Amino acid sequence: MKGLAGVNTIVVIGLGMTGLSVVNHLMRLPQSLTIKVIDTRDNPPGQDQLPESVALCSGQWNTEWLLSADMIIASPGIALATPELVLAAEAGVEIIGDIELFAREVDKPVVAITGSNGKSTVTSLVGEMAKEAGIDVGVGGNIGFAALDMLAQQHQLYVLELSSFQLETTSSLELTAAVYLNLSEDHMDRYPGGLAQYSQAKMRIFDHAKLAVFNRDDLATKPTQFSGSMTSFGFDEQAYGIVLVDGKEWLAVNGEAVMAVADIALVGRHNVANCLAALALADAAGIPRDASCRAMQHYTGLAHRCQLAVNRHGVRWVNDSKATNLASTLAALNGLQLEGKLHLLMGGDSKGAEFSELKPVLADLNVQLYSFGRDRHLFDDVTSNVISVETMSEAMEQVSRTVQSGDMVLLSPACASWDQFANFMARGDAFVEQAIKLQDSVSGNS
Incomplete structure (x- = not known):
């Protein structure tokens, strides 16, 4: 089988959705x-779904298994700098991720x-363009379905969201x-080399791409060495880019107007x-331009991303739980x-980030900040109006x-x-649920 020639024993690191998708694919x-x-978790999620023929070591590492493996397939959450993986790599064991395994098997664009x-x-918008x-x-x-689970469905086209963690173990996609959309500080606890090391991992997406698309307004996303x-x-x-037609902004390709910005269903300048x-990727994939435009006219975005949860008594409760870093906020x-007034809820696990960039932005807003969670103290100085809970x-x-x-409650x-939720979705769901309960206690006229 392509990509697994000479491989007899494979050790999968980490269960959950990704680990199970790897096992099922194999x-x-x-x-x-x-x-x-x-x-290493005592009761890893998905262990009850493992076939009987697959041995499981839980609650600890098994160095003997690692060193005797022909290949290790590590989940994205496991850093390659983990001592046990470093030991295996030094012993000559190949370590890849699920996306690399996908790359060795996929035969569609x-x-x-x-x-x-x-x-x-x-990612979702390009998918909607293709469906249209x-x-x-x-x-x-990195969103929705595991790549290897999709491979079993034999689609005509695959659209992948890839994190820096996934790209670290991907070499032939x-x-x-x-x-590469943009670069800002995130996951600094994973990258001791700072922003440069984080960006280098993301740049791997261009290694075997026919077309590289970068952000002209964030030149850190432009590949410095690329032959395509x-x-x-x-x-x-x-x-x-953007052109003006009768004083109004239009999406354009090489100066040719394609669609009025006002007709985009998504809200916010960043979504333009x-x-x-998305249009650049869709064009490259051969998706007809009219279908792409129709998708942009009806696609309203994903849950937990500036999602209007409740709008009652003149008060809007907005769920942007997916904002897990400063740049998103x-x-x-x-x-x-x-x-x-803006009632802004911020806090949780800072992942090593700091938040001084908020000061000039919040200074221009009528805002009351509510900080919560483990790292709530990091927000004490970003505005004079902070309530810490x-x-x-x-x-x-x-x-x-x-x-x-x-x-607005944002x-x-x-x-x-x-620190307090299983993931950003659970946090967002809790926000929406409580907002619905609280709305009836808010008169909006006090």
């Missing part, structure tokens, strides 16, 4: 393999998206087109850039216009006592959720 192959799984922010929106054109498309990777074709997106008239990036705040629920209770008609944490 079990589908005609090649006879010995498959073992290591998960693939486009991929990376960047610090906007990945999920662009009647193309059987698989959308996943051939892409019809790849886009390149294009870009941005807010001027070049390549995928996301549409341009800044994007949500950019150009925000309110007739009343332990939990998001406490913050929302306090908001409900003072919020008035015309106000959950845009700028932090990961792991």
Whole structure:
């Protein structure tokens, strides 16, 4: 089998959705393999779904298994700098991830998206563009479905969101087109080399791409060494950009107007850039332009991404739980216009980030900041109006006592959720659920 020649014993590191997708994929192959799984959690999710023939070591590492393996397939959450993996690598054991395994098996066109922010929106939008054109498309990777699970469906086109973690263990992914959306500080606890090391991991998306798409307004996304074709997106008239038609902005390709910006269903300036990036990928994948435009006219975005949860008594409760880093929150705040006060909920696991960039942005807003979670103290100095509480629920209770008609309650944490929630989705769902309960206690006229 392509990519696994000479491989007999494979050790999968980490269960959960990704680990199970790897095991299930390997079990589908005609090649006879010995498959073992290591998960350092005592009760790893998905262990009840493992086939009886797959051995599981839980609660600890098994160095003997690692050193005797022909290949190790590590989940993205496991850093390659982990001592046990370093030991195996030094012993000559090949270590890859699920995306590399996907790369060695896929035989249909693939486009991929990376960047610090906007990945999920662009990935989903390209998928909607393909569906609008009647193309059987698989959308996943770091969002939704595991890449290997999609491979079993034999789609005509694959659209992958790829994180820096996934790209670290990917070396042969051939892409019809790849886009690097933007770069901002994130996951600094994983990258001791700082922003440069983080960006270097993301740049791997271009290694075997036919077309590289970068952000003209963030030149850190432009590959410095690339032999294929390149294009870009941005807010001027070049390549995928913006032109004025009768005084109104239009999306354009090489100066040719394609669609009025006012007709885009997504909200926010950052989403105009996301549409341009998606259009570049769709064009490269052969998706008809009219289908792409129809998709942009009806695609309203994903849950937990500036999602209007409740709008009652003149108060809007907005769920932006997906904002797990500062840049995402800044994007949500950019150009925000309110007739009343902004009640901003921030906090959680900072992942080593700092938040001084918020000061000038918040200085221009009528804002009351509520900080919560493990790293809430990091927000003490970003504005003079800070209320610090332990939990998001406490913050929302306090908001409900003072919020008035015309106000917005915005959950845009700028932090990961792991200190108090399983993931950002659970945090967002909790926000929506409590907002619905609280809305009836808010008169909006106090």
